[in-house]
Amino acid sequence: MKIIKSLIPYIIIIIVVILVRTFIATPVRVNGSSMYPTLKGNEIMLLNKLGHINRFDIVVLKIDGREDNLIKRIIGLPGETVEIKDNEIYINDKKIEDKYGYGVTYNIDKVTLKKDEYFILGDNRKISLDSRVFGTIHKDEIKGTTDFIMYPFKSFGKVK
Numbered sequence: 001m002k003i004i005k006s007l008i009p010y011i012i013i014i015i016v017v018i019l020v021r022t023f024i025a026t027p028v029r030v031n032g033s034s035m036y037p038t039l040k041g042n043e044i045m046l047l048n049k050l051g052h053i054n055r056f057d058i059v060v061l062k063i064d065g066r067e068d069n070l071i072k073r074i075i076g077l078p079g080e081t082v083e084i085k086d087n088e089i090y091i092n093d094k095k096i097e098d099k100y101g102y103g104v105t106y107n108i109d110k111v112t113l114k115k116d117e118y119f120i121l122g123d124n125r126k127i128s129l130d131s132r133v134f135g136t137i138h139k140d141e142i143k144g145t146t147d148f149i150m151y152p153f154k155s156f157g158k159v160k
Contacts, residue, residue: 029042030043034124035058035071036124038058038073039159043149049143059142061142075120078117080113082113084107087104101121102125104126116140119131119137
């Protein structure tokens with residue numbers, strides 16, 4: 001009985017860690033260079049599974065048929081129209097400032113997002129597979145947001 005009592009704090013710690021990783025936050029690895037120069041391959045970030053999704057947030061996605069997670073930036077929000085022409089992004093027919101895009105963002109026709117849809121782009125517009133290629137994404141495909149690099153330690157901190 002004494003051994004069981006001494007194990008209770010450790011069991012509680014294990015349960016709390018499992019719950020936090022499952023429902024609140026977990027590490028996630030950046031694969032590839034589609035978010036360059038903002039993020040670099042093999043960086044480890046903290047995925048926040050709670051909270052609201054805003055324009056320009058970096059999100060982690062799980063797309064059906066893909067083995068790995070995708071990390072992209074939210075551009076269009078539910079109910080908006082998105083159009084890209086002459087390397088400029090228009091939301092509801094108004095040009096937005098795109099301070100994250102690297103490279104040419106090729107044209108796409110106007111897309112109207114449904115109530116649970118988002119339009120995403122990788123920051124490295126030349127090579128990113130994103131909504132320009134596979135269309136809009138559904139809210140259920142978003143695992144959470146991320147803006148904190150945990151590793152490598154020289155990059156530790158909030159994404160700039």
